[in-house]
């Protein structure tokens with residue numbers, strides 16, 4: 001037997017981003033910065049009406065402007081095939097099927113693309129082009145009282161139910177019945193959407209900013225009826241996505257124009273255009289009814305959620321889903337409904353479903369604790385289920401109570417006076433709050449290739465996308481351990497659809513899914529590299545596909561969990577709410593890179609503060625569009641809004657994952673807004689059931 005000296009495990013040790021130097025020196029280039037010879041520039045023209053038809057476009061004057069090469073619109077654009085299902089099982093986003101007819105289903109719908117030699121020429125022409133519409137009355141009014149709501153099965157069933165709800169409520173010692181609302185919210189990744197497309201020897205070559213190169217490759221191939229092998233999508237560096245960076249209007253517009261002009265075309269969205277073209281989180285209206293014994297044990301739980309969708313396609317923001325995992329009750333009913341309005345099509349955004357759902361449910365739990373006169377953590381301990389409340393399945397692991405225990409200890413929860421509105425610091429009222437967090441922990445099939453190079457290094461190729469999260473670095477560490485070599489001998493290549501099918505950076509499943517395929521390929525490669533094997537100049541490559549391994553996983557409730565804690569100060573004169581400190585303790589699988597994991601969890605919690613106090617897109621009923629659709633009108637938490645935020649974790653390796661990973665992409669935001677809102681109640685004695693908790697609502 002040979003003796004192998006195993007390097008210390010790379011997974012679990014803090015590692016700075018492998019591309020960090022490239023990013024801070026500007027060497028890392030993003031989609032809109034990558035040069036193409038003979039490049040032209042497209043600028044989208046968006047509708048100014050919220051419903052109707054395009055009657056005419058005055059293109060002649062625009063075509064005579066300097067540098068203008070073409071105007072594409074529904075009368076002359078290439079046809080696309082919209083009758084297909086995308087890689088992730090969803091139909092194409094309606095906004096991506098652009099220029100197919102004259103119908104305008106919402107304000108900010110793309111009606112034309114002006115292509116010119118320079119971006120400035122394209123923009124000027126797009127802005128002066130006159131478009132005539134036949135207007136129709138529109139309706140963007142979202143509220144719970146609408147008669148035209150209907151249940152929609154999204155990625156989860158619309159309705160679940162067991163037990164007699166009304167009977168259990170009637171038999172309960174304590175009943176809570178409350179409505180919660182969350183506003184329309186927008187992703188606002190730092191890097192706006194951008195894509196350049198060109199035809200290169202019969203192959204479509206697209207450089208893009210996205211959450212999955214093979215996702216966009218698959219979508220473009222289907223839209224344009226191309227062989228997937230004839231489409232290459234690259235996305236090396238991405239400045240945030242949060243659910244918004246899939247197959248969208250800018251890539252499709254760039255491909256159309258490149259096809260018509262037979263020149264490379266780049267289309268970049270402005271921040272303002274992103275408000276109608278990048279998707280958004282629908283507003284929600286949620287009703288939670290809880291019935292409990294005097295000691296807090298739940299007899300009845302009902303969670304109903306309503307969101308808006310476009311008139312073109314149903315999208316469900318499944319707010320009621322979180323209750324299906326968190327708490328059991330003798331009668332347990334949940335339902336997700338939608339109402340179709342003349343609004344842009346919503347999409348996944350930062351823990352879709354869980355983030356607004358946990359605001360309602362975890363606020364309601366806090367209200368119930370108050371009514372029962374018991375501690376909010378004790379209430380959650382009392383209602384901790386032993387199996388999935390709706391599914392009946394065992395949990396793969398559920399360490400929620402360990403999170404509360406550790407969080408309470410570090411936050412100093414034991415010293416908390418439960419009475420609201422009794423602590424003062426000058427003009428500030430002080431309070432603390434807590435909430436639970438959970439997010440689905442899944443894995444999806446991916447492929448990877450690992451090459452042993454002749455020089456003793458290894459090259460790993462997988463079509464992962466690093467949105468800035470540190471995924472590239474995490475995968476480097478996973479590969480190093482799987483190959484039993486130090487991380488500096490691993491070269492990680494990602495963001496290229498030519499590397500083969502892979503999960504997207506989404507659903508908190510990216511790193512786990514890609515890591516699984518890398519681990520599988522590396523294991524096989526090590527077997528091939530028996531001592532004495534000569535490595536040829538082209539190296540030895542092993543490919544993996546995890547479809548079978550992941551398909552064979554036993555049915556379990558698979559989730560990450562967490563406990564969020566917040567301390568707030570409320571200015572009783574101005575209504576200003578300041579978060580003073582925040583702590584999140586998570587049970588979210590084995591943590592691959594503590595440095596970037598902490599960044600990501602803290603980032604999620606900051607989004608939670610932002611959701612609780614700031615973010616709100618206002619839809620104007622008269623125009624049907626967003627008011628203040630930019631980063632001045634739509635306030636995202638800035639440095640000055642954010643206090644000391646701490647994130648940590650308890651030991652929680654996933655028993656069914658080769659590395660023990662669960663996924664940390666979204667759990668940080670879930671429950672964070674409820675923890676802040678519960679702290680505002682504790683500070684003031686007033687419940688805030690509508691987000692954001694703006695100063696004018698506090699007063």
Ligand code: MOS
Nearest residue numbers: 242243350506507
């Ligand atoms: Mo996330 S909302 O799955 O990008």
